Amino acid sequence: MANHVKLAKGNADRPARKRATSYDVAELAGVSQSAVSRVFQAGASASKDMRDRVLSAANKLGYRPNAIARGLITQRSNMVAVVISRQTNLYYPEVLVQLTQRFSEHGIRVLLFTLEHERDIDGVIEQVLQYQVDGVITAAILNDAQLDTVENAGIPVIFYNRTLPERLVNSVRCDQEEGERWLVSQLAAAGHKRFAIVSGPDDSSVSMERTQGALQKLRELSIADVLIVSGDYGYASGRAAFSEIMQRMGGVPDAVIAANDVMAIGCVDEARETNYLRVPEDVSIVGFDGVGPARYAAYDLSTVRQPVGRMSEAAVSMLIERIESPGLSPEKRVFSGDRIIGGSALLADSNS
Amino acid sequence: MANHVKLAKGNADRPARKRATSYDVAELAGVSQSAVSRVFQAGASASKDMRDRVLSAANKLGYRPNAIARGLITQRSNMVAVVISRQTNLYYPEVLVQLTQRFSEHGIRVLLFTLEHERDIDGVIEQVLQYQVDGVITAAILNDAQLDTVENAGIPVIFYNRTLPERLVNSVRCDQEEGERWLVSQLAAAGHKRFAIVSGPDDSSVSMERTQGALQKLRELSIADVLIVSGDYGYASGRAAFSEIMQRMGGVPDAVIAANDVMAIGCVDEARETNYLRVPEDVSIVGFDGVGPARYAAYDLSTVRQPVGRMSEAAVSMLIERIESPGLSPEKRVFSGDRIIGGSALLADSNS
DNA sequence: CTCCGGTTTGCATGCGAATGCAATACTGCC
């Protein structure tokens, strides 16, 4: 009871008590400010005696080094910016978690910037630069001018699942094209002839790569007549896309290649619920990503899974290397996706 | 071609060219440093002439105010910490996106901290304090000492979907209990008698509240004999849980109440695939959250959706208010979930 | 032409910590 009253008062009239600084600690411990600073650094020289006195004083005052002030003098904020679109985080929440955790193991914090759409980057660049981050990981494309701006500020950039083919940049990505080519070849080898593709949003370079990869392989196999309808990566758009396919093809396609798993799931549902089709007997459907729901028994998608763990690890280590050695030459790392054979499509290897 | 060579050289031997400061701009523009500072502030006084000269000089040098230095002098970093567990982000990626976007509209950046498990908070608190954030939103529980530490530093804290009943804290949450009580009453009114509950991980307070809410209502309805099995919020654990229920009950339950949608989906799949049961004719299954997959046609869960949009908006505005008026008294905001009647369960209102 | 009120501008200082340099303390060795 007494305790409760105390808390109430404490909260009400304690107006953000001033935080202790290294000078306060120095004074209480009877040493200089530099001494305090040294105690809170890794390889600094300090006698056992001083260390003890300083730490005890710091403890008494609740002192913590001010990372902002430290960043100002050392020219290292120990923060990196992660730029990600809402889309990307919705479909791969894992990416953000992994990046943050891995950076945190290296004493680096993540300043997060989310974009409603990938093209909303403009203002974000300014923000990123103002905050003096040590590096940037972006899952959104920058144009030449934007990239110049960041590079001129001496900040290393890693592109995540994006790349600028015309330019020397660092990037980590999953080989979308290779994955699609595999899916197509498997579908074709299983005897499918009439194909439809459900693409993603126009401003998604990932969707472009996937669609192009699939189309190209289809062309190589002399399957020219392919219907492409577009979606927005969402479930509803997958259902709408399948329905549009049925209508525009005037019948059931042999195989539908969706630009991501969620739309593939939408296609499966629309095929079954609205059109009373069996999957995969009447129509084969494949996706991309290997997200959680792709493995749900009701769908069991054939898909290609992005190796998110290895990709995020690569991105983090590449960025840290470049923060520590600014001169390092650019590198592009491309990971193959994991090929997943599920029950949503008849593939050549289905019985293997 | 020439362009390409230029870029290559530029990248290789330009070692993080020193960033322009307000002094550099001042010199080039022939004004004082304070003048530059004022031009880059909102309500500062500066003549049109000076403003033009400064901006043009700044532009020429690629100058941007250093947010770190600014934070040091103004005692406001314009950064807030968001602390979230991997679990939470996996199941509600939307939360993080919404928080970040809303803060960004107010000129506030998000410093992200992710926890592998909710209990890993300890070290994170230190980090948060070192970075001089202006406020904290946490989707992980703090104990008394940890909360004291943060509050003593004068940093306002908002709990997201967590709360400390014994203490005056700010919180925003969804009424888990109310939601569960509704689900239970609906299930009971539909005539279900044999209930099983699939709980979430032990360290999830949200799961606790949901389980307790359901149990309590069941008890009120004099349904005492309820089997509780535990899961980890994941799909596989939902399947395992259903299988365990079948075994331990020695038959089919009338209704299964899962602590979240993903486990509910796991239960549905296990019921259908392994036990050849019909949902909802043979067994009713309900979840909680209202995540995307809950609406997939194959599942069509009856569930309670968290109003993430309103919750995150509330959290952001509460935090900003408290940053700007440190004395404000604590507030707890509780939102009711949206009741979703799907086809995964026979509910009293199913035909309404 | 002078004086007054208001606006612009510059000067000087401070935010909190890191660090080169010099001063001091300590160590082992002869």
Add this chain to the structure above:
DNA sequence: GGCAGTATTGCATTCGCATGCAAACCGGAG
């Protein structure tokens, strides 16, 4: 005990920007 050599410590300065204060400036009224 004295000395070279090393480990500690303090002093003073610096990072980049914001801001109180006073000086300079502007325009209009008298």
